Amino acid sequence: MDTPSYKTISANSGTVKKEWFIVDADNQIVGRLASEVSKILRGKHKASYTPHVDCGDQVIIINAEGAKFTGKKFTNKTYIRHTGYPGGQRFSTPEKVAQKDATRILEHAIKGMLPKNKLGAKLLTNCFIYTGGKHPHEAQQPKELKFN
Numbered sequence: 001m002d003t004p005s006y007k008t009i010s011a012n013s014g015t016v017k018k019e020w021f022i023v024d025a026d027n028q029i030v031g032r033l034a035s036e037v038s039k040i041l042r043g044k045h046k047a048s049y050t051p052h053v054d055c056g057d058q059v060i061i062i063n064a065e066g067a068k069f070t071g072k073k074f075t076n077k078t079y080i081r082h083t084g085y086p087g088g089q090r091f092s093t094p095e096k097v098a099q100k101d102a103t104r105i106l107e108h109a110i111k112g113m114l115p116k117n118k119l120g121a122k123l124l125t126n127c128f129i130y131t132g133g134k135h136p137h138e139a140q141q142p143k144e145l146k147f148n
Contacts, residue, residue, distance in 0.1 A: 011050040016043075019057045020142035022135070025106065026066030028147070033067060034109035036147045041114065041123045054122050059145075060137050061129045065102035069094060079108065103129040 021040060025033055043049050043056035069077065079092050097104050106129050114120035128137065 009048065011048045011053050011055045013053065016048070016053065016055045020060065020137065020140040021057055021145045022060045022062065022137075022142040023145050023147075024063055024133075025061050026063040028067050030067045030069055030105060030109050033061075033147065034106060034113055037061065037127065038110050038113035040145070041110070041126055052119065054119065054126070056123060056126060058126045058140070058142075059128070060135050060142055061106060061127065062133050062135055063131070064106050064129050065098070065131045067106055074098075102131050 023033070023037060037059050039045055040059050041056040043054070046055060049055060068074070074094050077094055079094070079097065081090050081092075082088050083090065094105050097108075107124075107127070110127055111120070111124055114123050128135065
């Protein structure tokens, strides 16, 4: 054959270059923010994206309590969980969840947009969510990310 041979390059844990990004969640819509963050966590913004490898970046989300829902979802949306016991189905709203821990709302939304397997659990560990404007990751020199 006279044609040049091209090899498909597949990323692995040794060849992936990870970066740190910081996102301000204040006045952002929860679902739209979660979808953009999940793309960054998954690595879909990179040319070397490989579906079965953690090739995404680390994301720091600050001001998680400032994220909002559209419409009446803050009071009407229901989160359902089960304790594992008979009759153990429990319901809550984002309003109740935010009173206990405001970071759980964003964590739940991002987790739902990641794969439902071991890779998805690993990717979720690359996301750090904080209330307020301070975070302990200054040494990593995160780049600021803005979403339209």
